Amino acid sequence: MDYDPQDIEERWRERWAETGRYEADPSGPSDAAAPGDEDEDVTFITVPYPYPSGGMHIGHARTYTVPDVYARYRRQRGDNVLFPIAWHVTGTPIIGAVERLKKGEKEQLSVLRDTYDVPEATLQDLETPMGYARYFIEEHYKQGMKSLGLSIDWRREFTTNDDRYSKFITWQYETLRERNRLEKGLHPVKYCTNEEQPVTTHDLLEGEEAEYQEYTLIRFGLDDAVVPMATLRPETVRGVTNAYVDPEGTYARATVDGEEWIVSEQATEKLRLQAHDVAVAETFAGADLVGESVTNPVTGDDVPILPATFVDPDNATGVVMSVPAHSPDDYLALQEAKADDGRMERYGVDPAVVDRIEPVPILDVEGYGDVPARDAVEEAGIESSNDPELEEVTKELYNREFHAGRLHDAYGKFAGEVIEEIREAYRDEGIEAGHFGTMYEFSEEVVCRCGGDVEVAEQDTWFLRYNDEDWKAATKRVVENMECIPENTRGEYDHTIDWLNEWPCIRNYGLGTRLPWDDDFVIEPLSDSTIYMAYYTIAPRLREIPVEDLDREFFDALFYGAEAVNDPDPRALDLREEWRYWYPVDYRFSANDLISNHLTFYLFHHAELFDEPQWPAGIVIMGMGLLEGEKMSSSKGHVVLPGEAIERYGADTVRFFLLNSAEPWQDYDWRAGQVESVRNQLERFWNRATELLPDESRSTFDDDPEAQELEHIDQWLLSKLQGTIREVTEAMENSETRAASQTAFYGFEEALRWYRRRTDRDRPGAQWTLRHALETRLRLLAPFVPFLANELHEELAGTPAEDAPWPEVDPDLERPTVEVQERQIERLTADVNDIVDVTGTDPDRIRVYVAADWKGAVFDAVAETGPDVGAAMSEAMSDPALRERGDAVNDLVGDLVELVRDLDDETVDTLAELEEMAVYEAAVPFLEREFDATVDVYAEDADPPDPGDRAGTAVPFRPAIHIE
Numbered sequence: 024m025d026y027d028p029q030d031i032e033e034r035w036r037e038r039w040a041e042t043g044r045y046e047a048d049p050s051g052p053s054d055a056a057a058p059g060d061e062d063e064d065v066t067f068i069t070v071p072y073p074y075p076s077g078g079m080h081i082g083h084a085r086t087y088t089v090p091d092v093y094a095r096y097r098r099q100r101g102d103n104v105l106f107p108i109a110w111h112v113t114g115t116p117i118i119g120a121v122e123r124l125k126k127g128e129k130e131q132l133s134v135l136r137d138t139y140d141v142p143e144a145t146l147q148d149l150e151t152p153m154g155y156a157r158y159f160i161e162e163h164y165k166q167g168m169k170s171l172g173l174s175i176d177w178r179r180e181f182t183t184n185d186d187r188y189s190k191f192i193t194w195q196y197e198t199l200r201e202r203n204r205l206e207k208g209l210h211p212v213k214y215c216t217n218e219e220q221p222v223t224t225h226d227l228l229e230g231e232e233a234e235y236q237e238y239t240l241i242r243f244g245l246d247d248a249v250v251p252m253a254t255l256r257p258e259t260v261r262g263v264t265n266a267y268v269d270p271e272g273t274y275a276r277a278t279v280d281g282e283e284w285i286v287s288e289q290a291t292e293k294l295r296l297q298a299h300d301v302a303v304a305e306t307f308a309g310a311d312l313v314g315e316s317v318t319n320p321v322t323g324d325d326v327p328i329l330p331a332t333f334v335d336p337d338n339a340t341g342v343v344m345s346v347p348a349h350s351p352d353d354y355l356a357l358q359e360a361k362a363d364d365g366r367m368e369r370y371g372v373d374p375a376v377v378d379r380i381e382p383v384p385i386l387d388v389e390g391y392g393d394v395p396a397r398d399a400v401e402e403a404g405i406e407s408s409n410d411p412e413l414e415e416v417t418k419e420l421y422n423r424e425f426h427a428g429r430l431h432d433a434y435g436k437f438a439g440e441v442i443e444e445i446r447e448a449y450r451d452e453g454i455e456a457g458h459f460g461t462m463y464e465f466s467e468e469v470v471c472r473c474g475g476d477v478e479v480a481e482q483d484t485w486f487l488r489y490n491d492e493d494w495k496a497a498t499k500r501v502v503e504n505m506e507c508i509p510e511n512t513r514g515e516y517d518h519t520i521d522w523l524n525e526w527p528c529i530r531n532y533g534l535g536t537r538l539p540w541d542d543d544f545v546i547e548p549l550s551d552s553t554i555y556m557a558y559y560t561i562a563p564r565l566r567e568i569p570v571e572d573l574d575r576e577f578f579d580a581l582f583y584g585a586e587a588v589n590d591p592d593p594r595a596l597d598l599r600e601e602w603r604y605w606y607p608v609d610y611r612f613s614a615n616d617l618i619s620n621h622l623t624f625y626l627f628h629h630a631e632l633f634d635e636p637q638w639p640a641g642i643v644i645m646g647m648g649l650l651e652g653e654k655m656s657s658s659k660g661h662v663v664l665p666g667e668a669i670e671r672y673g674a675d676t677v678r679f680f681l682l683n684s685a686e687p688w689q690d691y692d693w694r695a696g697q698v699e700s701v702r703n704q705l706e707r708f709w710n711r712a713t714e715l716l717p718d719e720s721r722s723t724f725d726d727d728p729e730a731q732e733l734e735h736i737d738q739w740l741l742s743k744l745q746g747t748i749r750e751v752t753e754a755m756e757n758s759e760t761r762a763a764s765q766t767a768f769y770g771f772e773e774a775l776r777w778y779r780r781r782t783d784r785d786r787p788g789a790q791w792t793l794r795h796a797l798e799t800r801l802r803l804l805a806p807f808v809p810f811l812a813n814e815l816h817e818e819l820a821g822t823p824a825e826d827a828p829w830p831e832v833d834p835d836l837e838r839p840t841v842e843v844q845e846r847q848i849e850r851l852t853a854d855v856n857d858i859v860d861v862t863g864t865d866p867d868r869i870r871v872y873v874a875a876d877w878k879g880a881v882f883d884a885v886a887e888t889g890p891d892v893g894a895a896m897s898e899a900m901s902d903p904a905l906r907e908r909g910d911a912v913n914d915l916v917g918d919l920v921e922l923v924r925d926l927d928d929e930t931v932d933t934l935a936e937l938e939e940m941a942v943y944e945a946a947v948p949f950l951e952r953e954f955d956a957t958v959d960v961y962a963e964d965a966d967p968p969d970p971g972d973r974a975g976t977a978v979p980f981r982p983a984i985h986i987e
Contacts, residue, residue: 028676035813070611076117080655083164110183113548119474125150196538208483215476216475263319313329645687680693871960874979889923
């Protein structure tokens, strides 16, 4: 049988679809266990539902295949497994994509036509949001998931725009509001100036990692106007020597909350968005401000405004204060201004004014002189503000000053204090005195998926009160009790819980559920995707219930029981049993970057809305994917579509590469050459396996080792197989899919190669052993390569591999002594090969010399004491016969301690009992066949001919070898 993955895989897909193989139902109404019932073999696995604003690529394939492997594994362990999927369409990205399509934007059309192969005639079907979503759901995601063989219960799919799902979200938010977990008020939000509504991370094209920072505005004065300058270091106000503006930028004189302010034109809109009353009186070029002086509100000093191209009018207020004593950037900028008289004169600035500017130190910090910024740049050899090392030098100085800088006497009650301890108090006092204000700004440019600029806005909005201490405490208990894979992510959840504050949970428009008490707003995407896992458990049966019946009391009865309402709907109580049967979520597989938002929100909402037995039991974090060493990008066409990869290599190859190249939480790199290699390896596996398939009835395969005539080498392979089962099972229990697949496939292949060299494969015992090993491996590999494994296992044993139980270690087949014996033969064979390779000899005779008995006694001493040279020597020297050998024993002890250092106690004990001479003598027929030479085995202290004078070099378990 040739290996034709497309043919094999299509047949299994059809078979699974026809039989509803992965449709999971409770085992029966009477079996609906009480929460926490450990007798229930139930596993519920989820993965973030995809957002179908584009097609599925190979990165998505890995995201959904990893949990599929675990789902398949748990089924073989006998669990009733639920693995569902749904579609997230809430928000505006799909709407934005539709708008770009309708406008005929070139880049959007290129992505649809060239990257995702949307037929020209189909484009018009994508011109409505749900038409767009449905196309990518049906033609990309579902098709790709089914092609990959994902074991999903498709009856449970839904979209977040479905009416019944919206009723479920309505219940959630009415409940949260009633419990005082929602509040309305002014709150900073990410705001798309194009869509004119708040956005979140999932809506961003650029700046996904950006967070808004609260800047302090130093209120400098110019005549009767305020010239506010933003800083994150308000304590440096006494060190300001000058200010900068962009002479080519546009600035404005505006009334802000009744005061006259001078800021950049862009800043007027930022201030308006941040709940200030702004009216622009006039605009003018930044050059008009150059040469003016502004008054420091704290010191009363006047400082000049200088021109600078590095000032960005779109950042904060567009006017920058300079502290050259403590900012390496400012120090270099000042030196460059002093050296450029022509530029100063061109803007009407007297160079003498600039020359008189000197840094003003405001603090002392160990390791630097009076002017720390000057010392920092000079020590680093930096002479230009364009030097790429300047950023790191600046960061280092800021860090040192923050943690160890002590303020000068001019700071009054704050004098001598460390910045870290007083910055906030100093800022608050400055605000109270009217010297300072505040403003929000991003640390980097942020762009919405619609292409609009995103700014920080303060809006009167509904937000979730994630800063409530009791809610934080409950959520931390969720983290404490759940399994975090890998374990080092546990602290990341706690860290997120600590810093998370209010979260705006509404939008002005978009797909999704309307805010129940104000339908002018839509609940935003991250806020409507916190407990949807519960909806999976009831989704198919909920379709039978009229939408209008799904009110607050219905869901209260469903999730809180009959006692929660006066007249519970029996249909809700019936659905409650199914929810309780499946819940909690045993494992959620998700991306590391979602810990800071979605995953922690998921924990918060479960902690609030459900009792502890229904809290999430475990989260497995997954890494990111690269394509040929570069980040995947749909917009740039740098993706591989699963359909294309499956058509070329087969689904099993795609799955195996994605799972085998890295552990789930590690980043992986899709490389076509390596994928091709995996395809070839699976084909070789197939070809070797088909050689073992019985020609006659499958019933001829008797899987009873007691009925076979098994030899030493058969016992060795079966024993190695038990170790493989144990290692693969342990890895799967830890979600280490790479370790599991590597061990089951590549690790055991090493043992098979040795076995094939060591035995006559035509023997009935050898044929049985190979078939038994194959049948076991197919069951181990079934979660990874289900098509190939099912096909071969059914041919071999009469049932698909996925329907056979997960292999268990058989203690009766474990042979530690046989494994140690065979390892000695492997080692001897390798040593002979090394000598042959080095000497270029074609041996006629090979003499093997086993160490003398006294050397064995030294090994016994080492085995008794363990790898401690002193203790082993003491033990050995307690034997008078060994004591007489003096230095020889001393040298041998050192060698043997190194030998046993990396061995476990069981192996050392087995070696101590081993009859080494008998092991090599039994292997003589194999060795003679392997090397086509006569092989003789001697004891070192016997009296045979020793033409190479090699016998004396023998040590226990490392015999001396002479080749003739």
